Amino acid sequence: MSNETVFTNARIVLRDEVVHGSVRVADGMIADISSTPTTTGEDLHGDFLMPGIVEVHTDQVEAHFQPRPKRYWDPIPAVIAHDAQMAASGMTTVLDALRIGTGPTDGNSMARNARTLVDAVVHAADSGLLRADHFVHLRCEVSTPDVVDVFDQVGLHERVRMVSLMDHTPGQRQYADVEAFRTYMVGKGRLTNDEFDAHVVELHRLSAAYADPHRRQMAERATARGITMAAHDDATQAHVDESTALGVGISEFPTTVDAARAARAAGQLVVMGAPNIVRGGSHSGNVAASELLAEGLLDILSSDYVPASPLQAAFLLFARGDLTLPAASRLISANPAKAVGLDDRGSIAIGTRGDLIRVHAYDEAPSEQHPLGVPVPIVRAVWREGARVA
Template sequence: MLELTITGARVLRPGGWDSGTLAMAGGQLQADPVGRRVDLSGYDVLPGIVDPHGDGFERHMAPRRGALRERDSGMVACAAELAACGITTAVLAQFWSWEGGMRGPDFATEVFAAVGAVAPSVPVDLRLQLRLESFFIESFPQALAAVERFGIGYVVFNDHLPHARLAEGRTPRRLTGQALKSGRSPEAHLALMQRLHAGGAEVPAALDGVCTALAARDVRMGSHDDRDGAMRANWRARGVTISEFPETVEAAEAARAAGEPVILGAPNVVRGASHAGNISALSLIEAGLCDALASDYHYPSPARAAWRCVELGVLDAADAWALVSDGPARLLGLTDRGRLDSGLRADLVVVERETRRIVASIAGGQVAWMSGAVAERFF
């Protein structure tokens, strides 16, 4: 682990920028200077990014359907990409779904095993999230077993069944493509969706049971794509207290009124709109209805989204960066990171002041990624 003191840089503290020193040793930030000094004049130092939800690892784990099964090496490459994007803590969001293929339980188990094998050997803190399809109740026992086996601390509930079209007897959109991804024929895929949809009356009791079991294991729980206040209230009654990517102002306001954290997608901020046509994340941030930004499907987006909030005058630098560091750390219960304070983990990113390009990431006091001229300052 590094033992050194950074000097000359502009440092983003909880209260804003300052020009003081930043020391680290034993994987933690120190109150007083230690070790050798590293002059980072011209650079900015910010807290490492905590990503509470991202599935960008899929391109590493399965770069081409059926072509490769080198899961461990894919996860090593993913950890490098995370670090290059300034992410020092990453929650890897893996589906556990009837959709099959890369969203099915078999692939999920491979991902969980790969993270377990690779995580001890990389500086970036890799964590797991299981995204459980709420109508896939026949798999709930196996999902709970996976939570236990792999020490998964965060479960989020989704529902990707096209209920409206199924109820109307119409063929779901993109059926053939989705069936091919699942490894099923279109007819078999449709029959599965119809069966799950028809079993909707059994879902509430099954969700009550699985949520009770997860709470007994101290697993954090979130709901995905809350549509309104009533939907948020239903999840709240089950102890599901995190609202991921609410689709409307009403849903986000309902979460905030109950003191529940709201996670929004960083790509939504970068684009200026939701790719799915839902509420703009920027409008929710302006309304004070966002606690954390997540990479969702694009690891470079958290840093870019924070700067976008600054560029548009929505937030100052400290508050904008908190959405990708302190905010997500708090909702995940990670009190040892997210800020540049003595005694916390030495998780930080070094940024070129003029370009805002991330040139170095340090996670837990270890170099996770470094590039270009800044490396000469350290070595």
């Protein structure tokens, strides 16, 4: 006997339109979509029924593992708490972006912690402890001495589905403005102002020694394992040419319009942070995601450092008239699913997984507490393969 659930009286966000009707999920898969509400089933009272969000880059599990400087939480409970936050934000598939590569301010702990966190995510996911479906995205700092060695220790997990090739050496890419890097490092308490200049000199030394060979070695390993590759913070045509030659398929957070345009011409999908949309620009002073959207150069939005931001960004783009709601939904569900080869999810269509979210649009006039004055999406329920998880 099949396990069946019907959702009715919903505004269903399909790939290209919104219909008022019902959706039937059987044995975890979407079995029927009707433009007529049924008389039976769970009444959603006119709320939106949307595909579960597919998140390809969130750093938040690290924040749960290390909630204060040099203070660590037990890794499995940290992953479970992180997962609850992501599910409550509407995410049914999450790629946890875990950094590997020990830099000068990391002491001796980063590589060890990377292994601990990857193992914790994989264990929790494989043990059925999590609400969302979790995979691993390794953020590979190619200018560090140990990044390749750490990948060789953790990159064989089957849940490692994506790697990004990063080089955060100041003076290029994300931190073309060195003073923006100073503001970040000193503001985070990682360095004093007096320590900063010597730190930059050391980062340049490490980049010159390791960045190019490690970038190639990481690309070779990812290609051999069939792992999706992303370039991180490309800024120039030369950066994109380099990543294209390595087989990269995703341009993650390009910092200029020229880089995004070159990435698109090379067949790469362009990912930007949803906080960039919500805040109205980059916190590093780089290109605004809305500018790339206006140029037709934006494919995917990720939460980056604010879990609730993808859904909020989608509704903001819809409310401003920048996109239809189906088009905005594709940025956070269908497109990221396609980018990492998860073709069984990301849209409400017959034969796809019953990964769904019920969203109520809370509409209120602008106020001091709500200055944007646009509808706020409230996640009222989350289903993964038809089973309610939040």
